[in-house]
Amino acid sequence: MTSIAEQFGRDDWVRFTPKQKFTRWAILLGCGLAIAWALTSIEVVWAWVWGAPEQISDLFGRMYPPDPSNLGTILRVLWDTVNIATFATAFAVLFSLPVAYIAAQNTTPNQVTLWLGRLILVTSRSVNTIIWALLFVAIFGPGVVAGIVAIMFRSIGFIGKLLGEAIEEIDTRPVEALEATGASRFKVIVYAIVPQVMPTFWAVAILRWDINLRESTVLGLVGAGGIGIILQGAIDTFNWPEVATILIAIIVLVIIGEVISAFLRRRIL
């Protein structure tokens, strides 16, 4: 009867060599130093940080009780907000389909279209919705249209990117099988690619609608329509009770949106 140690000749094992251990500790130390340096280099007024709890209770005091006298207008504008999000999502879904198709490596016709697709996605995604909104308010003037277009532009990148990745990750074997039947490229897409991408398509569209609902609530801050306009008006006039009503309305809207998208996800997927 021989022991394991005798059979294999050794009974100790370590995960990292001393050199690896040293490197790991050095990296940890480096990260710690970077954080410490970053904290000292930003100019924080610590008195304001410590005074925050007092300010919070003061603000809440001024907001309470919420003033519902303007509730009619608030709800109407909130409905605008929902419409901005919904139309923008619908258009974005439509426009992102061809973009996803040319931005996916396995379906794009050639290298030029691949890079065109990627360029569209990157441009759309690297610019924040608020910045797109500033741009489109300058073009279309203040209002709902600028908001819809701004959110649409931002969403095309998001939906196109995720859909393009879904296209790249499909099982290629059915595609091969349908090519072998002599089907044209378009028919192969309709029969072998579209069915595989469908679940992702719906999931992404619902998720983006959910995000757009929240994004459209701030568009009004730059004049692009929706609830943000009256929110800013109320803040500017120190009408804190109305601010409270608006914030509650937004929270309720977002929760309803969450419930609807969760329901759709369950039903469709």
Place this chain on the structure above:
Amino acid sequence: MLKITDLVKRYGSGDPVLKNLDLTIEGESVVSIIGSSGAGKSTLLRCINRLVEPTSGSINLNGTELTSLRGKNLRAARRKIGMVFQSFNLVDRLTVMENVQSGRLGYISTWAAVTRRYPKKDIRRAFELMERVGIAHYANTRADQLSGGERQRVGVVRALMQDPDILLADEPTASLDPKTSEQIMGLLRDLAGELKLPVVINIHNVTEAKEYTDRIVGMRYGRIIFDDKPAQLDQAAMDEIYAGSPHADRTDDMAAAS
């Protein structure tokens, strides 16, 4: 008649996978191709319907030279070549009927394909074939609900819907249990007889190859080294087909060349 002459396939700049291969398949015979993994069986089959592009040589099916076809003509030629795959290659999220009708995609209009308004005679044919292989009651079931053997039956019907002149089967039973595997092999043999269709089957199971096919072609490292009736496949021939490994063959080849 399928006539392959001097076929060469080389991936990249390495050694050819198929080396000056000649093969003729006449009439309605069921031919099995055996050989170890890496012998080039799959590549040979895929060269025929150009899922793999041959490097040089000629493949002629009933008077049509397949190697030079492009675009529309290639698709028209592919319609007449049915293929059955090891992993079935069905579209899981479509119904059995849609999968079966996808064998007709080369024939029907794009509009009919998109709207799923298949021609009446195609639907009748689909039900006949599905009835024949015992899956007619699954017409409205999604393909991913079926068992392996049932899925392969869908694959076979899809290929037959093409009204093919030849049926290629790339290890059609390798993903199936032994019993189902025999059922599928029996089905392929019987259908070949009923539809007067030549069938070429890549297969690892030599026992099944002997039992269900009329002719066995043995491949080793890109060449055909055995081609005869199943009864002639003795132990010596088996040893020659399966001995060694692609790696050893490659080394031998280089030694012979130098």
